[in-house]
Amino acid sequence: MAVVTSRRHAVRRVVLALLLVAAVGWPAAAQPRTFLAVATGGTAGVYFPLGAALAEVWSSRVPGVQATAQTSGASVANIQLIARGDVGVAFVQNDIAYYAFHGIEMFMDRVNNRPQPVANLRGMAMLYPETIQVVTLRGKGIRSIADLRDRRVAVGAPGSGTEVNARQILRAFGLGYYNIREDFLNFAEAADQLKDGVIDAAFITAGIPTAAVQDIAAVRDLMLLPIPRSVVAELATRYPYYTPVVIPANTYRGQDAPVETAAVMAMLVTRQEMAEDLIYALTKALWENVDRLQAAHARGRDISPATARRGMPITMHAGALRYYRERGIR
Incomplete structure (x- = not known):
């Protein structure tokens, strides 16, 4: 009899636990994760420490985002990663972004002598010299x-x-x-x-x-x-x-x-296909936590929202543009 009573109590505890979980929901399942790869450069450059700091900011400040900085061959290689959809955000030089967007210089089809623009390339922010x-x-x-x-x-x-x-x-x-x-x-x-x-x-x-x-x-x-x-x-x-x-x-x-x-x-680029709300949230978190980038490398001190759009050489992503317009940044 004592065994039966003990089993009943155990069953009750399990049922109560399940009811409690149902009442508060399943947080891990209710909030899908967005895994975001950030293409940087070599570890001995500036892109990597800034990218690592940015990934940390986005992972901790944007709900549902898990961002990771990855090393790469830098600007031209990063644009190819963006074009293929292998990464969501990348550090690049503004001159290379311009060539890619218009399909000129190293983005020309030399065999047929015609431009091969990276049509889905979009700007997020201008950074530093x-x-x-x-x-x-x-x-x-x-x-x-x-x-x-x-x-x-x-x-x-x-x-x-x-x-x-x-x-x-x-x-x-x-x-x-x-x-x-x-x-x-x-x-x-x-x-x-x-x-x-x-x-x-x-x-x-x-x-x-x-x-x-x-x-x-x-x-x-x-x-x-x-x-x-x-x-x-x-x-x-x-x-x-x-x-x-x-x-x-x-x-x-x-x-x-x-x-x-x-x-x-230097600038940040993304893909046109990235959701507007996501890029808005990433842009917002970047500028609300820019001090983290400023602490990661000396060049971070040159990164300012006041110059985030200055000299942007390509079309800006709608999510980033919405953030800048809301805050009167031109």
């Missing part, structure tokens, strides 16, 4: 980009915005892959090979200070090669997204003088 740094070592006898003829040069990872910048800038100095020895290396690989003397110089397009360049400066006497303002002005007549900038003295160890160079802008 990306500085083109041409790095070599003192003692190599290299004083100018023109001196890179017949030298071994890291021109960026395949499919990166850096590689596009390298080709365009080399051309401005009368150089190309026909008269240098190009190596397609990401930032970390370029830093290691420059430190070891395997290559003579490296192109690195990223916010300053860049971890890869700091890594070189920590153990070797580096030199930054200038891109004079006059050359930048000439470049801008054909590629309007280049602007002249100066790398301040002492940005890196041993760099005791300012260096003239060029810059483009």
